[in-house]
Amino acid sequence: MQAPVRSALKSIVGDAHYRETDGDLVPFSRDATPLFSARPDAVVFPADTQEVSAVVSLATRHGIPVVPRGAGSNLCAATVALHGGIVLSLTRLNRILEIAPAELLARVQPGVTSAALAEEAADQELLWAPDPGSRTVATIGGTIATNAGGLRGLKYGVTRDYVLGLEAVLPTGEVIRTGGRLHKDVAGYDLTRLLTGSEGTLAVITEATLALRPAPRSSGTGVAYFPDLAAAGRAVAAIISGGVLPATLEFLDRPCIDAVEAFAGLGLRSDAGALLLFGDDGEPDAVAHALARMSDACTTQGALEVTRAAHVAEAEALLAARRCALPALSRLGALTILEDATVPRPRIAEMVERIDEIADRHDVTVATFGHAGDGNLHPTCVIGSREDTESIVRAEHAFKDIFTTAVELGGTITGEHGVGAAKLPYLSAQLGPDQIALLRRVKDAFDPAGILNPGKLGS
């Protein structure tokens, strides 16, 4: 970092909150995305909105890239400092400012973790609905910036559905407040939703007003084994066309079942081609009714076995099968590439079949699990060694084909992980050149100097 800039940054955030040694920068050179890394020139830890504004204004004046960052738990290389510059860590803005049960909302700073907010809300019998897999570490800022999804998407939607208002700092330093405390507010363009999912390329989120829901009073969980994914897919269709929108509807394919069983020894059946976890929450009567209908749908569609958890501990054991899918697969190799191609719900079985063909063709191992309720698949490629560049290249080719297939089947290259640096090369194929050009003009409207997270969305 040039001396005058270093000194200006130090005077903004204080010496103790400016870092630039190699040792300091290593943890900020990567995020949770494999295969991407780049060294920033410095990391700063501002204390408040004013310091954030001063940092980005300085960066705009000097044309220095700024990469806003929460926990760095994203899976699309959204927080890798591709062009160097300043990593702007929001972790010191970590206070829950307010929980207002009468308005069913919370006001929080971006560095609060999703899990911390969920716990605080639960203490007041409220639910913070978005539940990305990384929720114990993921910050609210990152959750909003990536419009994170999770296991409850079908019934409860995604992060975007819970963001009521934002305070955000434009790269030119102005502080704006979008939306507010209301579900109904149509005063102006919907910048709240535009910033949600903008992956730190338009503005820096410094405060969020978030919708909470009354906590459900009870929940129930079941598991069904099917001879193959096509049968599981038919069961999902039958459940939803029967009028149930359940809180949980997750599947594992055969390789995932095997990996989970080897990892956790949960007693999963070894002769099934697919496993479907189903569950719902709400009033006890309604949950019992929904579980009964889902069980019936599974049986009617040819399930080998359907079991409903008799109590909470049993339900937790069933959910563990889904929760440990990724760690179980990760154990099989040194490098695990987790993707999130998504297709319309009726095409899940077809998509998984196509994924298997693609994996065979490119000679890579791909196991698939995901959110059956919303077609959000997680094809996961396991590679034995990080030095096995040949396999890595084959995996990249396989994923390229997987993304093309997802778009061909009416889906998307990314359901919930985001574009970041990882998916940017595939975005134009989905959106077309006219929309890509429009995204760039929108980016320019927010960030004329192009300093915010360059090389990502809008670049």
Add this chain to the structure above:
Amino acid sequence: MQAPVRSALKSIVGDAHYRETDGDLVPFSRDATPLFSARPDAVVFPADTQEVSAVVSLATRHGIPVVPRGAGSNLCAATVALHGGIVLSLTRLNRILEIAPAELLARVQPGVTSAALAEEAADQELLWAPDPGSRTVATIGGTIATNAGGLRGLKYGVTRDYVLGLEAVLPTGEVIRTGGRLHKDVAGYDLTRLLTGSEGTLAVITEATLALRPAPRSSGTGVAYFPDLAAAGRAVAAIISGGVLPATLEFLDRPCIDAVEAFAGLGLRSDAGALLLFGDDGEPDAVAHALARMSDACTTQGALEVTRAAHVAEAEALLAARRCALPALSRLGALTILEDATVPRPRIAEMVERIDEIADRHDVTVATFGHAGDGNLHPTCVIGSREDTESIVRAEHAFKDIFTTAVELGGTITGEHGVGAAKLPYLSAQLGPDQIALLRRVKDAFDPAGILNPGKLGS
């Protein structure tokens, strides 16, 4: 219209779909907003996306304003051709292209009415949730362009929550497709939600993919009378803090009750200060449970009387009290100005008190009804004669104070009607000059020539 432009427009849409006589233009000189009118130079009725693209490209080349229009049922003068030019009527694009029960979605053209979509969906046991008061005439294009709300907002959200994807024509002629068929899709900035609520100022919507829900199997309705609005407000708070998010939670103040009773003779109590309609839908057991809890909450908070409808006809009669609030008030004078200032739910009673004070101060008659569940109020001013300019000016001053108060109480100048030309003068007070400047830059990113609906949002 200049001869070369006229001839070009006729060759795009066909002679039969181009109009410019005074008689033709009168119905397109106003929308449902009182006090606003302006004569366009021509109205065109394109048949498809390509014709829309050709019209706007032509307009961009010649710098001619274009005002996209559905039914013109909006209440914010969003479709008044303030600067003349071309009204682009989307009413010929009126086909439901697809209803896909397995994906819980519909694909429609913008000229389809909200009611027509709701009926088609209901035939397949599906629910099109957004239900603005104008739904029998309002088009889907207008519903999306204004991000319309309705009576079910608390439980079901607003239009924005149901728009999955859009086809839209940029003012420069390019056709983009945003989003798609999926609830989870984070590929690119969220242009779907940015266009939703953009009031025809950014692009012309030519097709929409919309989320449907399983139709609820049953519903229930009740009514409670309270001595005053403060008690009704406490009941609303008790209902929601008790964990119920009901489908219906509507209130009428005393002047509304009187007007409705005089108009419809429904047998409403004449000694109550406020009436609260409550209702829910879903599985029969859950509905019964929710109704019981809401009744109890009303009783506990001092209701004079609580009645639950014993059957559908009785429920319809109760709902009629709310549905005919506006026609009942309209009968009291020649001019009815309906507004939609919105405040956080706990401040409804305070806001209505402030509205009454403001009305007294300006010597105008204001009655207030609205959506208690989401704080969305409809203060309505009735003026005896359209020629009574003094009263109209007093009403305008009163509304200015009402908007200021709404923002002061943490609310918004518009909960569901939109900004249009009617609220644009008040927008800066809510959003601040930096955000207004940003809205203009976003507008420029879509519409460099500034031809789409000038004088509205983004101007």
